[in-house]
Amino acid sequence: MFYKYCYEKYGGIYETNNLLRCIVLCRAEYLEDFLSKSTHGMRSANYKGLKELGIEGKGITYNNNFKSWTFNRHFFNQAILSPKFTNEVIDWTNELFNELEGYWDKLFSREEIIKEKKNKLDFFIWFNHYKNDMIIKLLTGERTYSMANYFNTLSDEKSGHQSERVEDSEKLFQAIRKFHTGYLFFSVTTPFIRRYVPYYKNIANDILQNIGFTNQKLDEIIKRRRQQIEDTPLDKPLPHDMLTSMIIKNTFRDGNYIETGEANRSMTDSEIRVNLFDGISNGSYKSANMLSFIIYYIAHHPNVKKKMLEEIDSIFQDDKMRTINKDDFYNLKYCEAIVKETARILPIVHFNTRYIDKPSEIAGYQWPADTLFLANIQAIHNNNDYWEKPNKFNPDRWMDENFEPKKNSFIMFGGGLRLCPGRKLATIELVCLIALLFRKYEINLVDMNSPIKVKCDGGILVSCVELLVEIKPRN
Numbered sequence: 001m002f003y004k005y006c007y008e009k010y011g012g013i014y015e016t017n018n019l020l021r022c023i024v025l026c027r028a029e030y031l032e033d034f035l036s037k038s039t040h041g042m043r044s045a046n047y048k049g050l051k052e053l054g055i056e057g058k059g060i061t062y063n064n065n066f067k068s069w070t071f072n073r074h075f076f077n078q079a080i081l082s083p084k085f086t087n088e089v090i091d092w093t094n095e096l097f098n099e100l101e102g103y104w105d106k107l108f109s110r111e112e113i114i115k116e117k118k119n120k121l122d123f124f125i126w127f128n129h130y131k132n133d134m135i136i137k138l139l140t141g142e143r144t145y146s147m148a149n150y151f152n153t154l155s156d157e158k159s160g161h162q163s164e165r166v167e168d169s170e171k172l173f174q175a176i177r178k179f180h181t182g183y184l185f186f187s188v189t190t191p192f193i194r195r196y197v198p199y200y201k202n203i204a205n206d207i208l209q210n211i212g213f214t215n216q217k218l219d220e221i222i223k224r225r226r227q228q229i230e231d232t233p234l235d236k237p238l239p240h241d242m243l244t245s246m247i248i249k250n251t252f253r254d255g256n257y258i259e260t261g262e263a264n265r266s267m268t269d270s271e272i273r274v275n276l277f278d279g280i281s282n283g284s285y286k287s288a289n290m291l292s293f294i295i296y297y298i299a300h301h302p303n304v305k306k307k308m309l310e311e312i313d314s315i316f317q318d319d320k321m322r323t324i325n326k327d328d329f330y331n332l333k334y335c336e337a338i339v340k341e342t343a344r345i346l347p348i349v350h351f352n353t354r355y356i357d358k359p360s361e362i363a364g365y366q367w368p369a370d371t372l373f374l375a376n377i378q379a380i381h382n383n384n385d386y387w388e389k390p391n392k393f394n395p396d397r398w399m400d401e402n403f404e405p406k407k408n409s410f411i412m413f414g415g416g417l418r419l420c421p422g423r424k425l426a427t428i429e430l431v432c433l434i435a436l437l438f439r440k441y442e443i444n445l446v447d448m449n450s451p452i453k454v455k456c457d458g459g460i461l462v463s464c465v466e467l468l469v470e471i472k473p474r475n
């Protein structure tokens, strides 16, 4: 609300000065320099907290060392953007959706439950758990049981998965979730406060303990996978998860391996660990949030819902059971338009940050080194200079073959060098889930008069707090 107020009052560029000086850019044209140069590839200043958190110059998201970021990002992209990985995404969407349906059938689909109107659920929480299991499976190749754990809390009948493994999954996800708070805490407090002021010292210790726990769990997973790869005969195929790809790249198990020494070295375990962590922490909650927003907008736009159901039914006919495949994904054009339109009107990532370490010209002005910029994605996505009737939820705008948003005016996945590497994975998943959900279920909001319940996470992300829906099998 504050940034919206400033945008309306001061226009396309303004400055805030809270703990840090920050230049806020609200026009697509201003992003040209901001996104295009390699010198503007840094996300934040290199503050001391990064070192204490053990991520300084490591991984992708918070890595400000350009050389090391390039190395890690290359491995990450290769693993996640390959066609084999895309197949994995679709296979595991089918598999985990099936598991979710098993739980829903037990809890919400029986006739007497529907008659008694007890078929209500918090859609956001379910998909948060679903997404946890999905991202861990895709990135590490191992199963976690976050959905099963949630089911166990709602049902007297338990999920059937080993209770120890279910509880372990929950501990891991809680630790990963805490990291975001930790990152923020370490970026706004000084080392003195963290070490010597008792209240803050306790918080800092708790965050560091959490990181220690996450690192230990990820190290165990990496060790297990290295052993499995070693035990797999050379003529047998290896799985296509991200962890396996990162371990074997630039080793003799990699099909494209050429021995070149240090120039093409493979990754160490600690590098792999931070990359996995970046993928898990970025990839788990954003899609669950977005899917919740999508459900909300569909429920409030009956014409969009009708058109979407026509598309889904034309592809699946009356078959509510068959698995979804890659061709279905490519044919679900209107569902993809719904994803884009939801991200345009309510982007989860409201702001994109960049930091310059050398004097630069941005938005027509000269800026000194160490200036922090925020691209106000929400303002750009809702500006009528770039969008016709920007406040209208209208997926049809994306259906015109000749339609191309103005440069940098649609940046749901950011842009430039640090463009989101998970964009393909996220889009496939969201489109497939819309189709799997609506071909079989009638999904209505419990309260059509309630505005969407969101909160601001760390000043940058908008996340769903709750989305109560009523589900029943579609007639």
Ligand code: HEM
Binding pocket: 060, 061, 062, 073, 278, 279, 280, 282, 283, 284, 286, 287, 290, 348, 349, 352, 353, 411, 412, 413, 414, 415, 416, 417, 418, 419, 420, 421, 422, 423, 425, 426
């Ligand atoms: C709907 C889902 C998602 C949205 C809206 C989203 C959006 C974004 C945005 C806006 C950025 C910042 C880009 C920039 O600074 O220019 C970003 C970065 C990133 N995202 Fe995503 N993302 C999503 C899903 C995912 C998934 C599924 C993964 C991983 C598997 C992922 C991994 C990352 C990583 C590692 C970065 C840091 C990239 C870098 O600094 O080089 N994201 N994402």
